[in-house]
Amino acid sequence: MANNADIKFNVDNLELFYGNFKALKGIDMEIKKNEITALIGPSGCGKSTFLKTLNRMNDLEDGVKVTGRIHLDGVDIYKEMDSITLRHRVGMVFQQPNPFPKSIYDNVAYGPRIHGIRKKSQLDEIVERSLRQAAIWDELKDRLNKSALGLSGGQQQRLCIARTLAVQPDVILMDEPTSALDPISTMKIEDLALELKKDYTIVIVTHNMQQASRISDKTAFFLLGELIEYGETTELFANPKNPKTEEYITGRFG
Numbered sequence: 677m678a679n680n681a682d683i684k685f686n687v688d689n690l691e692l693f694y695g696n697f698k699a700l701k702g703i704d705m706e707i708k709k710n711e712i713t714a715l716i717g718p719s720g721c722g723k724s725t726f727l728k729t730l731n732r733m734n735d736l737e738d739g740v741k742v743t744g745r746i747h748l749d750g751v752d753i754y755k756e757m758d759s760i761t762l763r764h765r766v767g768m769v770f771q772q773p774n775p776f777p778k779s780i781y782d783n784v785a786y787g788p789r790i791h792g793i794r795k796k797s798q799l800d801e802i803v804e805r806s807l808r809q810a811a812i813w814d815e816l817k818d819r820l821n822k823s824a825l826g827l828s829g830g831q832q833q834r835l836c837i838a839r840t841l842a843v844q845p846d847v848i849l850m851d852e853p854t855s856a857l858d859p860i861s862t863m864k865i866e867d868l869a870l871e872l873k874k875d876y877t878i879v880i881v882t883h884n885m886q887q888a889s890r891i892s893d894k895t896a897f898f899l900l901g902e903l904i905e906y907g908e909t910t911e912l913f914a915n916p917k918n919p920k921t922e923e924y925i926t927g928r929f930g
């Protein structure tokens with residue numbers, strides 16, 4: 677089942693507990709390669725919790741228990757893969773851009789250096805490639821040694837995407853990556869996501885339903901820890917099968 681070549685993640689009866697509280701309930705989901713999958717739903721329904729299970733970020737929290745299975749390219753990420761390998765393959769971009777208080781260059785070179793790359797020419801190449809892929813090379817190429825903290829919020833977010841790309845992951849998880857950004861920066865990140873899906877698999881949490889319909893191939897609607905509906909984005913927005921999905925996407929709650 678989990679070995680289908682088009683499937684990146686196969687999620688099978690996933691449940692997550694924070695102490696006694698069950699935040700995810702029996703989630704089954706296949707996430708396809710080279711697609712953008714959007715996770716939508718009202719505040720507190722478990723979108724971020726689900727996203728974080730895909731690279732085991734929740735493992736870092738006390739009192740978290742996960743049951744069920746998640747396969748990445750057919751390998752069980754909770755049983756058969758160490759978390760360092762997993763997080764190398766599954767990168768994450770957060771809601772608030774979080775560059776390190778270092779130079780632009782050192783932000784992008786950070787991951788590769790941790791993975792043992794020391795040669796200046798090789799690091800230069802990675803920094804340029806990653807910034808180009810994040811569509812920010814032209815803006816930043818003349819100030820690589822300046823602090824990343826001097827960039828605008830939108831530039832910082834694209835820098836954080838470049839930092840994620842520098843270690844050549846397969847998957848990029850994005851947790852509301854544009855909610856702190858202005859409309860123009862938001863559009864740049866959306867265009868970038870559409871470009872990146874040619875080479876990567878993207879899973880994005882968004883509160884913005886226009887954003888989900890503009891960029892995603894598939895949409896998953898969560899409510900109170902359950903996956904209520906999951907399918908082609910165009911279909912889910914045009915013909916929601918579950919009345920709760922319809923209520924949510926037409927703005928009647930959430």
Ligand SMILES: Nc1ncnc2c1ncn2[C@@H]1O[C@H](COP(=O)(O)OP(=O)(O)OP(=O)(O)O)[C@@H](O)[C@H]1O
Pocket residue numbers: 694697699717718719720721722723724725726737
């Ligand atoms: N570390 C934690 N400890 C205990 N409960 C938590 C923790 N993190 C999240 N929760 C709870 O789990 C549920 C799901 O939270 P989660 O952040 O995944 O929702 P969300 O859909 O991403 O919300 P939002 O859209 O507001 O970010 C909520 O009830 C939340 O209060």
